[in-house]
Amino acid sequence: MRPSGFDGPGEYRWFCLDHVREFNAGYDWFEGMSADEILHAQSPVAGWATESRTFRADAGVDGMPRWADFADPLDAIGARAAGVKRRAAGNSEWARFTPQEREALNAMGLGGDTDRHTLRRRYSELVRKYHPDRNGGDRSYESRLQRVVEAYQLLRKARVFA
Numbered sequence: 001m002r003p004s005g006f007d008g009p010g011e012y013r014w015f016c017l018d019h020v021r022e023f024n025a026g027y028d029w030f031e032g033m034s035a036d037e038i039l040h041a042q043s044p045v046a047g048w049a050t051e052s053r054t055f056r057a058d059a060g061v062d063g064m065p066r067w068a069d070f071a072d073p074l075d076a077i078g079a080r081a082a083g084v085k086r087r088a089a090g091n092s093e094w095a096r097f098t099p100q101e102r103e104a105l106n107a108m109g110l111g112g113d114t115d116r117h118t119l120r121r122r123y124s125e126l127v128r129k130y131h132p133d134r135n136g137g138d139r140s141y142e143s144r145l146q147r148v149v150e151a152y153q154l155l156r157k158a159r160v161f162a
Contacts, residue, residue: 029041045073079109093111093112093113094112095112096112096160097112097158097160098158100154101154101155101158101160103151104150104151104152104154104155105151105155107147107148107151108122108123108126108148108151108152108155109122109126110122115161116161119152119155119156119161123148123152126145126148127145127148127149129141130142130144130145130148131145132145
């Protein structure tokens with residue numbers, strides 16, 4: 001079974017129209033909600049600020065910017081699409097990095113044209129952003145912080161930055 005990831009929610013259930021109607025007839029997402037709650041749930045931006053798996057910093061979509069890194073959904077979609085395009089194009093900028101180094105750059109939200117100064121500056125930004133001391137002791141970003149530290153440790157020793 002294919003797990004959920006950047007390419008979609010994983011395995012789908014394929015039903016004919018009659019079975020879709022039967023399946024949906026027994027499901028009421030709004031059950032038990034007040035009229036105001038239903039109206040809020042139907043808002044085009046409902047759910048963007050919630051702590052669902054997709055929006056958490058540890059969303060498990062390695063190599064791409066996390067949804068939680070963005071305040072605007074369109075910025076998040078654009079950044080993810082740019083990452084896909086870069087990889088598909090096989091830019092010569094990326095060719096100088098090993099696959100592990102490319103993954104580390106993506107984890108830090110950096111491109112193939114990164115230099116040592118940009119790497120250090122981005123590392124400093126991300127550590128400040130995800131460190132529990134900067135988030136009121138909230139440790140929910142701890143796994144993201146660990147990934148950033150690991151990525152930086154790999155990249156600072158990279159041949160490209162020597």
